[in-house]
Amino acid sequence: MVEPVTRDGILIQARGLVKRFGDFTAVDGIDVDVRAGEAFGFLGPNGAGKSSTMRMVGCVSPPTDGELQIMGMDPRRDGPAIRARLGVCPQLDNLDPELTVRENLTTYARYFGIPRRVARERAAELLDFVQLAERAGSKVEPLSGGMKRRLTIARAMVNEPDIVLLDEPTTGLDPQARHLVWERLFRLKQQGVTLVLTTHYMDEAEQLCDRLVVMDGGRIVAEGSPRTLIERYSTREVVELRFAGETQEAFAGKLDGLAERIEVLPDRILLYVTDGDGAVAEVHARALTPASVLVRRSSLEDVFLHLTGRTLVD
Amino acid sequence: MVSIVLPRLISFEGAPRRAASVAERNVAALKSAYWVVLISGFFEPMLYLLSIGVGVGELVGDLTLPSGTVVSYAAFVAPAMLAASAMSGALAETTFNFFGKMKYMKLYDGILATPVQPFEIALGELGWAMLRGSLYSAAFLAVMVGLDLTSGIRALVAFPAAVLVGFAFGGLGMALSTFMRSWQDFDLMGSAQFALFLFSGTFVPAEAYPSVLRWVVEVTPLYRAVHLVRGITVEGGGWGELVDVLYLVAVTALGLVVAGRRMGRLLCK
Structure with a gap:
């Protein structure tokens, strides 16, 4: 594979990138740098602008405004040249149903x-790589969702791309299929392929991404490695308390001062703390007896929900 | 530097190459049941020729053309059937198949992620449609020569004319497909196609229509196509057919440009 020559090893650079569809602003002025060899993630709820961003990077959707450079080239002018070096795995498989797997x-x-x-x-x-060699002569239709997705990933590799764009690579797959896809993607990363992916699965982002941005409403609301995001936007540990009774609300007041942040949900209360066990001891010391107690490490999901809210987005 | 300059050269070198790769895909897809569709495109005009040209022709007798040439009814109808089959072959490929690939199979979404551009897809699909249409035309012309409805030399001249007819309708069909919203819209197109088939001087000379109607008929693409092919197979061709050729070339170009633009707008939002 030819090493791309670009300033500071930056393969994708966006400045004030905007995508509007009529009155609707899907991407609202984002700055992004993706470096060669890293796995970069766009994390966000549905409608955050992830796919629109991916389509602009894939040179199939012209930016409305702002600057976008991919491998030092301008998508508006050099679309075919850029796409020649990209591998794209779209959100919905668009394999050719009239052809066999091979x-x-x-x-x-x-x-x-x-x-x-x-x-x-x-x-x-590639069929060996994605474990589809036995199905080489089969049509696409009878394949399972996981197989189709692996085939789409193989297809994205067929031009030995410098950058692979993956739009929600494991959405809709069962756990076995997801792990297989992750493992293959990890191997690509080890081979030095730059991965850019979108996801709304936190475990996926934690597993695969060196660096990620959290998007919400077309904007970037946070940026960093999974570790630094957790450190910056959450606490080290989280205590989940469930109280028996009508509402959790009634107990919330009695937990004042126990945590850096308290979140009351319909079925449980979350305490964001540095020392989970210490906080639990404190809860008992206040003569409170929750029906269940769980102390866990803070995850990207906590960061995500903190930044983008718990309201359902459709 | 090399790696940045090189792909540029590679990807700008080859609009024809990329269009050909789109046509090549259809060759690979041939192995599916698609070939049944292919065969039907040959038999349909043949049945018309035999039933109406030869069958009804027995009742009609000979026709005197405006130029004074007297021809058998079968020889009059045959070139029209050739033009109509070039039309329907091209339209089938560039409307139903093209629309299905674009809208339902999402085939072009996948292709557009590669260096291939919308206009090149249009060109490739049209090229393929023409390859298919040309086979029909060649077979049909062979039958015409066999039935003594035209001479071998005229058939050779009529062949590229029939291919041009296919190109024009292919371009037109593809452009129209980009405006279709659902399969229902194709019913309208089917009706329009059938009306063209009946009234483009196919079965009755256009001179038989009242003058206003005749004017309308004479600007339709199938009339020009029939006029061109008949001019060649019946009378050997002349300058009078130049208008037809220019008309059909213009329709082809317009169709391709519109289709390429519309595809770009629909698929590269």
């Missing part, structure tokens, strides 16, 4: 101008 890869390679013989070799390697 043909989906060889045909796709031809769109990049890859010679037939090379295309066949790569298809064979």
Whole structure:
């Protein structure tokens, strides 16, 4: 693979990037830098602008405003040249249903101008890589969701891209399929491929991303590694208390001063603290007897919900 | 630096190459049940030719054309059937198939993530449609020569004309498809296509219509197509057909440009 030559090893650079559809602003002026070799995540609820951003980076959606440079090139002018070096795994599989599994890869390679013989070799390697070699001659339709997704990932690799864009790579997959996809993506990362992915799964972001931005309402609300985001926006530990009775609300007042932040949910109370066990001891010391107590490490999910709220977004 | 300059060269080198890769995809898809559709495109005009051209022709007898040439009814109808089959072959590929690929199979979303651009998809799909249409035309012309409805030389000249007819309708069909909202809209197109088929000087000389109607008929694309092909197979062709050629070339270009633009707008939002 040819190493991309760009300033400071930055492959994707966005400044004040905006995407509007009519009156609706999907992406509202974001700044992003993605460096060569890293796994970069866009994290956010539905409608946060993740997919719109990905489509702009994929050079299939012209930015409304702002600057976007990909591998030192301008998507508006150099779309085909940039796309030649991108691999794209879209949110919804758009595999070719009239072709077999193998043909989906060889045909796709031809769109990049890859010679037939090379295309066949790569298809064979990639089918091994995503564990679909036995299904090579099968049509796409009977494949499971996980298999289709793996095939889409293989297809995204067929041009040996410098950057792979993955829009919600494991949404809708069962746990086994998700872990297999993660493992394959991790191996790509080890091979030096730059991964850019969107997700609303925190575990996915924690597993795969070196660095991520949290998006909400078209804007970036936080940026950093999973670890630093947890440190900055949450506490080290979280205590989950469930009290028997009508509402949790009634007990909330009695927990004053126990935690840096208290969140009252319909079914439980969350205490954001540095020392979980200490806080639990304190709860008991106040003669409170919750029906259940759980002390856990703070996760990206806590950060995410803190930053983007608990309101349902459709 | 090399790695930045190189892909630029590679990707700008090849609009025709990229369009060809889109056509190539259809060759790979041929192995599916799609070939049944292909065969039907040949038999339909053949049945019309035999039933109406030859069958009804027995009752009608010979026709005298405006130029004074006297022809059998079958020889009059045959070039019209050729033009109509070039039309329907091209339209089938560029409307139903194209729309299905664009809207339901989401095929072009996948292709547009590669260096291939909307206009190149349009070009590739049209090229493929023409390859298919040309096979029909060649087979049909062979039958015409066999039935002594035209001469071998005229058939050779009529072949590129039939291909041009296919290109024009293919471009038109593709442009129209980008405006279709659902399969229901295709019923309208089907009706329009059938009206063209019946009234484009296909079965009856356009001279038989009242003058206003005749004017309307003469600006429709199938009339120009029939006029062109008939001019060649019946009378050997002449300058009078130049208007038809220019008209059909213009329709092809317009169709491709509109289709490419609309696809860009629909798929690259």
